[in-house]
Amino acid sequence: MSDLVKPAHKKELFGHPVGLYVLFFTEMWERFSYYGMRALLTLYMTAQTLENDPQSGLGWTKTEALALYGWYTMLVYLMSIPGGFIADRLIGQKKAVTIGAILLTAGHGVLAIDAIWAYYTGLGLVILGVGMLKPNISTMVGGLYKQNDIRRDKGFSIFYVGINLGSFTASLSVGLVAAIYGWHYGFGLAGIGMLLGLIVYLYGQRFLIHVGNEPTVEEKSSDVSLATLFSQLFKSPLQLGIVVVLLVLSLYAGFTFEGPDNWGYGILFIVLSLVTGLMMMIYKNLNGQVEKDRYVVLLLSLLMVLVFWGCFEQMGGLMNLYAEEKTNRMFMGWEVPAAWFQGANAGFIILFAVLVANFWAKRKLKGKEASSLFKMAVGVIIMGVGFVYMVFASLQYEANGSSAMYWLVLAYLFHTLGELCLSPVSLSFFTKLAPVRYMALMMGVYWAATGLGNKVAGIIGESSVKAGELKVFGGLFIFAVLFGLLVILLLKPLKRLTHGAEDKETVVQDDETEGFELADH
Incomplete structure (x- = not known):
């Protein structure tokens, strides 16, 4: 034709x-x-x-x-x-x-x-x-x-x-x-x-x-019906009791939480309570120990996703304000707009996406540790190290009344490298472990965890008003690095729980996909 x-x-x-x-x-x-x-x-x-x-x-x-x-x-x-x-x-x-x-x-x-x-x-x-x-x-x-x-x-x-x-x-x-x-x-x-x-x-x-x-x-x-899963919840006294307790606590938070958006948090906690019930019913309906073990690892990967974005998304919030208020942005007599620093992430992705993907591919070919859990943990650690440069920026600001632009650029560089290790890998890993008949529901939960991480980022940013940027950036560095190291320490038992989900994978040369699968969180 x-x-x-x-x-x-x-x-x-x-x-x-x-x-x-x-x-x-x-x-x-x-x-x-x-x-x-x-x-x-x-x-x-x-x-x-x-x-x-x-x-x-x-x-x-x-x-x-x-x-x-x-x-x-x-x-x-x-x-x-x-x-x-x-x-x-x-x-x-x-x-x-x-x-x-x-x-x-x-x-x-x-x-x-x-x-x-x-x-x-x-x-x-x-x-x-x-x-x-x-x-x-x-x-x-x-x-x-x-x-x-x-x-x-x-x-x-x-x-x-x-x-x-x-x-x-x-x-x-x-x-x-x-x-x-x-x-x-x-x-x-x-x-x-x-x-x-x-x-x-x-x-x-x-x-x-x-x-x-x-x-x-x-x-x-x-498609799996949500109504079917929630109807089964009423037939499970223990799971139903847990959800009811969480819902009561959510309502209590709505009435008593201090701040103008107390009912916003109350509604958020109600949604999280229902998601908890949904996750418990999925676990109960899984077939065999292999599916259940993989499901447990999947939940841990969700926790890593939440932690990562809770730290990473300071980029658009706290770090964006820091660039505006406390960074010396003069370059050859011209003030660089604070919003320009937000382009560093995408620029570094374009520069380093293929290099990062090739690094992991070569490591796998050499028989070294390159599992998805390891990549994700390394991604959290690298992202955490990026906050060291914001600590240096905060110290320089306290000493001189402003900090240099290169601290922000270095922080964004490490955040992007961490992102390239975790984000494209986490979504792929999720599809390998999620039960096929619940795939659509679990992908929704994945995005919910990403969204919750963004809200956590906002809460952390708010705390800087009282605690100060130095303590917040230092705390994020310590927490992210320790969390990533903890996952690496637990790597062997966690990989056993995946029951060889990645054992048969081979590295395809000249495949650029993984490197570009991220700019969009």
Whole structure:
């Protein structure tokens, strides 16, 4: 069949389906909008309120700003769960991505309006938009290729380059526009980026007609029902008792927790109580000791994910404010915008992703320890070491009244190297251990753990107001390194509990996928 008569969705460009490049640019502009806005978020909230000044912010305290930042980043990830469920069970990934892109465009557009109602409304729309788009566009990339197509890995590599390019260019351009013209122009530029992404996606629909369509009746019936799992909870007195106690404590927290968002924490604890009950029922329904042992290791990997993001996400919160307030950003007579430092993460990913992936591949070929648990633990340790440079920055600030930019750059470098060791590996490891019939539910739990880690990051950032940055950065360094070392000490018994889940793996040369599978947390 010649190209003249070949269906649009079967046409290729540079050896890959044209649909891949449609999704590439859609995701690139989506990440441009998200990371561009994220770079400004805490800076805008803590900026002084000034009359008729484009640099006027909300004038919030650091505690208030970091608290909202934590809630916001947590909800972005938690909304991926209903977003994926709606696509899988109701409308398909293609329509879900369209809805998500429209919500994001509207959200960023509203954020460009200088009014407090617009700020909250815009953030809400962005949360809903990312929840609909984020979990579904990656699924569509996989759907472009047949099950055993050897091009699939390279396709994901290309796709993840788009994520990093969007993040990197956003931090530079949006940050510069906000510094020169004002916050809302920066928010507006992020919205223009998302609008371009929406236009690309709608224009390219003819190349995506065979992926992301509405699920069939058979596909809907194959999913595990949440209602079924929770109904079984009422038949298990011990598990039901544990959940009831947790729910009572959650309600108590809602009434007694000090602070303006006490019921926010109460609702969060209620959700965590229900998730605990769900996890217990899954464990009870597993078949055999092998599945149960692997499930235990899977829960530990979730804990590592939570710890990692709880520390790492200081980047967009506390460290972002530190760059603004306490870092000497003068370079050759020009002040570097604080938001530019947020681009360091994506830039380092582009530079070091393949090198890190090749390091682990060569280590595995030599027969040295390169299991997923080991990589994840090393990732936590490397990320923790990055906070040493923030300790040095804090000491320099106490001595001189400001600290050098290179401390932040070095911290971001180590955080990124740790990210490349943990994040692409953790998601892959999760799919190896999770019971197949509960895979969709467990992937939701994975994103929930990521979101909870983001909220923990906000809480830690809030503590710096009383404890000071030096104690917080030092504490994060000590805790992360000790936690990673503890996992390494327990490595042998933990690997036994996986029952050889990774023993038959081989290293494929010239495979770049793992290195790029991260920019997007």
